[in-house]
Amino acid sequence: MEVMNETATLTNKDKFLSHFDLVDFSMDEDFSSDVRKEAMELIQWLDFPTSKAEYWKYTRVNKIIKGDYKISTPENEIEIDLSVPTKNCIVLINGYFSEELSFFDKTEGIEFSSLSHAKKSSSILKEKFNSLVKKDEIFADINTAYHQDGAFMHIAKNVQSDEPYYILNLVDDSNIMSNPRNFIFVEQGANAKAVLKTINTGNTGSFTNMVSEIFVDKNAHFEINKIQDEAEDSFQIATEQVVQADDSTFKINTFTLNGSIVRNNLNIDSLGKNTMTYLNGLYPLKGKQHVDNHTYLLHREPNGESHELYKGIIGDSSTGVFNGKVFVHREAQKTNAFQSNANIVMTDTATINSKPELEIYADDVKCSHGSTTGQLDEEALFYLRARGLSKDSARAVLVNAFASDVIDQIGVEAVKVEIEKYIDDNYQGIK
Amino acid sequence: MIKIKNLHASIDGTEILTGINLEVKAGEVHAIMGPNGSGKSTLANVLAGRDEYEVTEGSVDFLGEDLLDMDPEDRSRAGLFLAFQYPVEIPGVSNINFLKTAINEAREKRGEEPMSAKDFLKRVKEKSKLVELDGRLANRSVNEGFSGGEKKRNEIFQMAMLDPKLSVLDETDSGLDIDALRTVANGVNQLKTKDNASIIITHYQRLLDYIVPDFVHVLYNGKIVKTGPKELALELEERGYDWIIKDLEKVSA
Numbered sequence: 001m002e003v004m005n006e007t008a009t010l011t012n013k014d015k016f017l018s019h020f021d022l023v024d025f026s027m028d029e030d031f032s033s034d035v036r037k038e039a040m041e042l043i044q045w046l047d048f049p050t051s052k053a054e055y056w057k058y059t060r061v062n063k064i065i066k067g068d069y070k071i072s073t074p075e076n077e078i079e080i081d082l083s084v085p086t087k088n089c090i091v092l093i094n095g096y097f098s099e100e101l102s103f104f105d106k107t108e109g110i111e112f113s114s115l116s117h118a119k120k121s122s123s124i125l126k127e128k129f130n131s132l133v134k135k136d137e138i139f140a141d142i143n144t145a146y147h148q149d150g151a152f153m154h155i156a157k158n159v160q161s162d163e164p165y166y167i168l169n170l171v172d173d174s175n176i177m178s179n180p181r182n183f184i185f186v187e188q189g190a191n192a193k194a195v196l197k198t199i200n201t202g203n204t205g206s207f208t209n210m211v212s213e214i215f216v217d218k219n220a221h222f223e224i225n226k227i228q229d230e231a232e233d234s235f236q237i238a239t240e241q242v243v244q245a246d247d248s249t250f251k252i253n254t255f256t257l258n259g260s261i262v263r264n265n266l267n268i269d270s271l272g273k274n275t276m277t278y279l280n281g282l283y284p285l286k287g288k289q290h291v292d293n294h295t296y297l298l299h300r301e302p303n304g305e306s307h308e309l310y311k312g313i314i315g316d317s318s319t320g321v322f323n324g325k326v327f328v329h330r331e332a333q334k335t336n337a338f339q340s341n342a343n344i345v346m347t348d349t350a351t352i353n354s355k356p357e358l359e360i361y362a363d364d365v366k367c368s369h370g371s372t373t374g375q376l377d378e379e380a381l382f383y384l385r386a387r388g389l390s391k392d393s394a395r396a397v398l399v400n401a402f403a404s405d406v407i408d409q410i411g412v413e414a415v416k417v418e419i420e421k422y423i424d425d426n427y428q429g430i431k
Numbered sequence: 432m433i434k435i436k437n438l439h440a441s442i443d444g445t446e447i448l449t450g451i452n453l454e455v456k457a458g459e460v461h462a463i464m465g466p467n468g469s470g471k472s473t474l475a476n477v478l479a480g481r482d483e484y485e486v487t488e489g490s491v492d493f494l495g496e497d498l499l500d501m502d503p504e505d506r507s508r509a510g511l512f513l514a515f516q517y518p519v520e521i522p523g524v525s526n527i528n529f530l531k532t533a534i535n536e537a538r539e540k541r542g543e544e545p546m547s548a549k550d551f552l553k554r555v556k557e558k559s560k561l562v563e564l565d566g567r568l569a570n571r572s573v574n575e576g577f578s579g580g581e582k583k584r585n586e587i588f589q590m591a592m593l594d595p596k597l598s599v600l601d602e603t604d605s606g607l608d609i610d611a612l613r614t615v616a617n618g619v620n621q622l623k624t625k626d627n628a629s630i631i632i633t634h635y636q637r638l639l640d641y642i643v644p645d646f647v648h649v650l651y652n653g654k655i656v657k658t659g660p661k662e663l664a665l666e667l668e669e670r671g672y673d674w675i676i677k678d679l680e681k682v683s684a
């Protein structure tokens with residue numbers, strides 16, 4: 001630890017990193033502790049982004065990095081009724097694995113465990129761990145260097161599973177900083193679904209910095225549903241690093257329901273031939289929420305197809321940011337990339353920043369993007385009211401309709417029900 | 432049923448309705464005709480409660496209540512129905528789901544139990560048959576991708592579902608071919624009882640071959656300038672509106 005000095009920028013980073021002084025890394029293996037050390041090295045050379053950095057233009061991280069956090073210790077005593085609609089659930093509390101709350105239904109060909117358990121036994125983890133994560137992103141490096149635990153999922157070749165695998169990330173105290181780290185590998189021809197959910201227990205001022213590495217091998221199919229329900233004045237930065245091999249399908253549905261500042265970095269940065277990628281998001285915002293969805297799709301090989309559908313319902317004084325970058329490599333002929341970002345602005349004080357970025361170096365491609373921002377359709381509202389729907393119901397019906405094509409993308413019934421209910425509950429009775 | 436007295440309404444400061452007087456009793460059918468831009472749709476929308484229009488003078492009594500004081504949904508629940516001239520498309524909103532919500536909210540307001548799913552479906556079946564609305568359309572998003580004729584049938588289907596006391600049909604006939612016109616008219620006639628009433632706004636008298644009005648009114652420049660029996664419609668068809676306008680000018684000159 002350095003002595004505190006007057007240079008504000010230096011102090012911020014050092015102060016932030018000092019939170020990790022007491023983290024216990026005793027569960028590490030040699031390979032993973034090497035990875036940590038390497039990341040700690042990198043962090044020395046990096047700084048927190050300012051709004052001058054294009055990649056962070058609309059999201060200030062000051063509030064996040066100035067938080068007064070504590071790192072929790074592994075703990076298993078917690079009274080909570082999770083009632084998760086699955087037979088397989090990994091529960092993380094404040095970043096640590098909870099043996100007590102997690103449960104599994106042992107299935108042939110599916111490994112589902114804590115990351116720390118897998119560090120001891122999985123050869124694929126040893127081989128691929130941290131191979132996808134961008135080295136120049138300070139928050140990702142912080143996670144690599146200081147992660148506590150996370151989920152490990154490995155689906156063997158040709159295994160077909162329709163059961164949703166839940167990863168629950170719970171913060172049960174205020175001012176907790178946690179760095180959950182997940183690793184998912186779906187082998188050739190396999191098919192699986194997961195739900196990654198952050199649960200709000202009413203704590204305040206916490207920061208979750210989560211990183212997930214996801215490998216979708218040849219002809220494999222994987223869907224992940226991400227539900228972010230952080231506490232109201234807590235922060236989250238979530239990074240998913242995905243790689244897709246030939247003929248594979250990957251789908252991610254991101255639902256940001258709560259949290260003061262939430263930033264999603266979604267990087268699908270290597271796509272094989274004939275890949276299919278779906279990136280969907282729904283962000284119904286209220287209060288002073290600030291939600292920033294950054295997606296990056298790199299089509300490297302021919303015949304890839306990607307569909308992005310992000311929808312925001314921007315209420316009160318909240319801000320929604322969408323930045324969708326699609327990069328089509330010279331080799332990636334016959335790429336079809338479609339992107340759409342639609343927002344309903346509910347008040348005069350709500351803000352939207354929507355920015356598509358297409359960089360195309362192949363000539364035989366179909367790419368499109370559309371961005372719309374508007375209010376609820378007054379004509380439709382009147383039509384519904386003239387049929388006897390109250391103003392509130394009519395608004396709720398229209399908000400539901402707006403959200404419905406994103407919700408229709410959900411392949412896990414329980415998640416669909418949960419999101420529909422959230423929209424119903426939250427858009428009845430608003431002005 | 433409804434008593435409209437000296438109704439004036441304007442939009443963005445321009446007066447469009449310039450003093451309408453009209454009384455419709457239970458069991459009656461009134462036709463309102465008039466050239467384009469005379470204010471027919473404005474009248475329909477003001478009655479339904481569209482708030483872009485500002486009522487500057489006059490009163491409307493609907494079943495003993497001050498209609499102008501009610502929200503659009505309360506007007507509907509009290510038994511007023513407007514078949515829109517241009518029904519809006521609402522993607523993602525299921526036609527029958529929203530009707531179910533509408534019906535059950537109205538029942539709740541009256542302190543009644545919600546309609547059972549079974550009864551509701553039975554009613555959907557029965558009423559869609561009445562207007563020959565394809566069952567699949569009833570299940571689709573409101574008016575989305577419907578042809579002009581399908582939209583109009585859907586309006587009458589909704590009217591049948593909601594069973595209003597007073598229906599205002601705004602040019603429900605325009606854009607319909609003769610078969611569709613007959614079907615729609617047939618639907619309206621079957622729904623007619625001695626306890627309800629309707630105001631049929633139309634351009635052409637051909638609809639009135641099928642729905643026989645008790646009175647025909649001519650709306651011109653935001654006022655009813657002539658009222659007559661059903662034969663007036665035929666006369667208008669033959670001679671147009673000019674003679675009425677000329678008569679008016681003579682009077683005011």
Ligand SMILES: Nc1ncnc2c1ncn2[C@@H]1O[C@H](COP(=O)(O)OP(=O)(O)O)[C@@H](O)[C@H]1O
Pocket residue numbers: 442447465466467468469470471472473474483
């Ligand atoms: N929303 C509006 N904004 C401005 N003017 C309008 C609006 N609606 C109607 N008007 C005007 O009011 C007059 C009457 O229109 P409308 O009631 O639609 O006539 P009709 O249905 O008899 O053809 C027309 O001059 C029209 O231009």
Ligand SMILES: [Mg+2]
Pocket residue numbers: 471472473516602
């Ligand atoms: Mg009109």
